[in-house]
Amino acid sequence: MSISTLPLNNGYTIPQIGLGAASLNDDQIAPVIVTAIEAGYRHIDTAFRYGNQRGVGKGIRDSGIRREELFVTTKLDGEFQGNERAVAGLDECLRQLGLDYVDLLLIHWPLPQRDQYISTWKTFEKLAKAGKVRSIGVSNFKPAHLDRLLAETTIRPVVNQIQLSPRITRPDHVAYNRAHEIVTVAWSPLGPGSDLLKEPLLATIGAMYGKTPAQVVLRWMVELGIVAIPRSSNPQRLAQNIDLFDFTLTTAEIAAISALDTGAEKRVDSDTMGH
Numbered sequence: 001m002s003i004s005t006l007p008l009n010n011g012y013t014i015p016q017i018g019l020g021a022a023s024l025n026d027d028q029i030a031p032v033i034v035t036a037i038e039a040g041y042r043h044i045d046t047a048f049r050y051g052n053q054r055g056v057g058k059g060i061r062d063s064g065i066r067r068e069e070l071f072v073t074t075k076l077d078g079e080f081q082g083n084e085r086a087v088a089g090l091d092e093c094l095r096q097l098g099l100d101y102v103d104l105l106l107i108h109w110p111l112p113q114r115d116q117y118i119s120t121w122k123t124f125e126k127l128a129k130a131g132k133v134r135s136i137g138v139s140n141f142k143p144a145h146l147d148r149l150l151a152e153t154t155i156r157p158v159v160n161q162i163q164l165s166p167r168i169t170r171p172d173h174v175a176y177n178r179a180h181e182i183v184t185v186a187w188s189p190l191g192p193g194s195d196l197l198k199e200p201l202l203a204t205i206g207a208m209y210g211k212t213p214a215q216v217v218l219r220w221m222v223e224l225g226i227v228a229i230p231r232s233s234n235p236q237r238l239a240q241n242i243d244l245f246d247f248t249l250t251t252a253e254i255a256a257i258s259a260l261d262t263g264a265e266k267r268v269d270s271d272t273m274g275h
């Protein structure tokens with residue numbers, strides 16, 4: 001069963017599950033990419049900061065997949081903000097990946113204390129028009145950061161990638177993104193940490209459908225219209241994490257999973273964090 005896609009506000013589409021590539025180096029990520037593509041993944045999420053774009057590119061080439069079948073995201077962090085630095089940044093990402101375009105380029109963090117995300121976005125707009133990137137978006141932006149971006153620039157971000165899981169549901173951020181036709185992408189969808197997957201509720205719901213707690217969490221995201229990019233280097237779990245499209249959750253189950261956010265979990269604050 002194939003992975004569902006969501007429409008972006010510029011006419012392209014994004015697969016609802018992608019492979020998160022953070023935390024693995026070049027040598028580790030390359031075989032994981034091959035396994036993931038063979039299992040059916042068509043969306044890969046990396047970043048300049050992860051330092052593994054060469055390995056991601058190698059994995060893509062080794063898999064033998066046709067470029068146009070893949071959706072590849074990368075991100076530029078603070079060293080590429082301001083002064084048109086994103087132009088050289090994208091070229092460097094493409095060189096490392098061995099690709100001639102990426103599907104999606106994100107501002108990795110807003111870094112509001114630097115006050116450069118508006119000028120960086122204007123450079124991103126030029127890059128989108130030049131064709132080396134199909135779509136542009138942001139990551140770790142709060143509604144206040146997006147308010148400014150939408151008021152002061154022309155092209156709307158297609159996605160906002162934020163930390164999101166049943167422990168950290170950020171309903172105000174998700175509603176804001178939706179109201180502005182910005183797709184929410186969840187990083188660390190199974191976390192933070194490993195405690196979430198031990199929640200008895202997830203096992204109880206999973207038992208009804210023959211699914212694991214991780215599959216219940218990822219299906220919850222699919223039902224909410226969110227894109228998830230779980231990480232795994234384990235072939236069984238990679239396969240499990242896209243085997244979500246043969247069951248649905250009830251409204252009551254979705255609400256119960258959302259209620260696992262007790263507000264107690266430490267969450268990234270992108271006014272003060274990032275790089």
Ligand code: A2P
Binds near residue numbers: 212230
């Ligand atoms: P592993 O690589 O050993 O599979 P996140 O991307 O939400 O931060 O989660 C990443 C962590 O979750 C990784 O440590 C990964 O470990 C683990 N993980 C990924 N998929 C599953 C799964 N289906 N079941 C249990 N753990 C998983």
